[in-house]
Amino acid sequence: MQAAVVESVGGPFTIRDLDIEEPRPDEILVKITASGICHTDLSTRRAWPQSRLPMVFGHEGAGVVEVVGSAVTTVAPGDTVCLSYRSCGVCRSCASAQPAYCETGIRALNASGTRTDGSSPLIRDGSRVFGNFFGQSSFATHVLAYESNCVKVPASLNPVLAAPLGCGVQTGAGTVLIVLQPAPGSSLVVFGAGSVGLSAVMAAVAEGCSVIVVDPVGSRRAVARELGADAALDPAEYDDVAAAVRDITSGGTHCALDTTGQPAVVSQAIGALRHRGTLALVGIGTTAQFDIMALMTKGIQVRGVIEGDAIPQEFIPRLIALHGQGRLPVEKLITTYPFRDIEEAARAAVAGEVIKPVLTFG
Template structure:
């Protein structure tokens, strides 16, 4: 079928809005007519490093829309269902079986090769491959092929522009707090980076009643939003000594921290600012190696924990997030700005420079 997609030709070129051919759904595939798609920094990062030989490509991994058709073997969803799309997993490896599918043994194969596992592409243009299957969806398009494992059915009354970011960014930040760190009321949580992921962590902490929530970000507007969303204090790292400021606010240091920046200097600040036996969740991916004061970690009994996708099972966690939003405890509308799909370049630029915290493109 003919669809419209935003083709990526690399970081230094604009997206190309073009007509491409999308396969009819195979037996295990779900055809989704997309209505909204969030832009995540992972999209921007992958756009910059995506192999030239796998271009053009269709990225996008925070899609939301309506199921248009399903393959013969699909049972969990049906045409007409409103859905959020998330990451794909195999469902059979030890991690999937243990309830932690975000650490699926086949995660890369299923989410980041540009192809189905059998080496075919879901899209073509003039007979040539268009690479996709990004996070089992490639949702920078009017339609996407997804799978039962990465489709979450939601209510037909849910605003899809609010629902779209739940599949990755919101899930990552909120899940790091609710599923991994699980701070109590008397805990102190410091969030490094007040973008979409970091502010989702702030909102989740506030929703559970954490008494001390600190947001660290160099951008004044983001610190203001963090305070509006529940941060009890904010720190400007360009002015304040971050570690000293955190200790002044918390007494013994932070019992919990979330780093969204993947910046080595910031991560070291986070580790140093932890209280004894404190835990840091790393949710950003950046420099592969950073120097670390091992003595500080060991001597303080500190824990550094990597977290992918908020350690969340989307079919369980997305409904929890929607319930929080419905009761006003996850006010995502305060961080989302919508754009027309044709304005995806503007949306991506606004995401990259921080003009917009969470851009969402409307495909219809």
């Protein structure tokens, strides 16, 4: 197999020849046909510990099942699949249909660089290469995945469209459709018009909501308008973004969604809400300060969200159905790159030149 390997902290993706182990009883060997590049891949490679390098990232894979372990029953060789996040299936959260909050932990199953026993299935010249990122490490021609993160999809679905469904689209659309559940005619403001934010826009428009987008990049604001947003604001043009949103919505939005993780933006999102409004936080950040009295006196709810609260096996088919109805035009977010050009794709994503780069494998 070949994989895009990161060999130093913050270093480039370098295509290397690797060996991959045969699947264990609970594992699924998938030949990758497309893989989305997510902001998480790019931010994580900048902070990944040197002790866990070299490493293969990637967590929006799509492909074809080649071999299944003896305990696997949900997919078979020849099935086309979309890969998502991994969960244990047995903890309290998983048992209560909330696998995104698996108590085994995001790190242990999705971001440790190894299987839970500390091993990695990837080898180069006799030495271990770390992987198993989100139970896949899809910046590679082949991966080992699991039943919890492997979703069968129609063979007719273009893998370039299928790949981003497993994380970015699922997170944005799921936050709207599963968590916020805005009523038709209600309003939503989305801070950040990347793939997650614009997926939220598409889902909200599909539900008949009025949507405002806030983003400093003009091309992304234009896409937001094309997708049905009623307004797209450049924050640099306003002294008080929250006040501008309240003016547009006659007192504030019913819901807000922050994809940035930036404390100042989170404060703007809170300020943009009307009484009893709800803010969903999906952007990765560190700390933020809230005006507690503003939350209390307005009855505002703040909700952290992982992967849109989605159960991939249930929600990804729903996303595919919405796309088939023309209500989730994911293709408008995508720019494709051949796998060999992964570093250029990553550069373009960081520079804001593209919204959702998707790698293709010939």
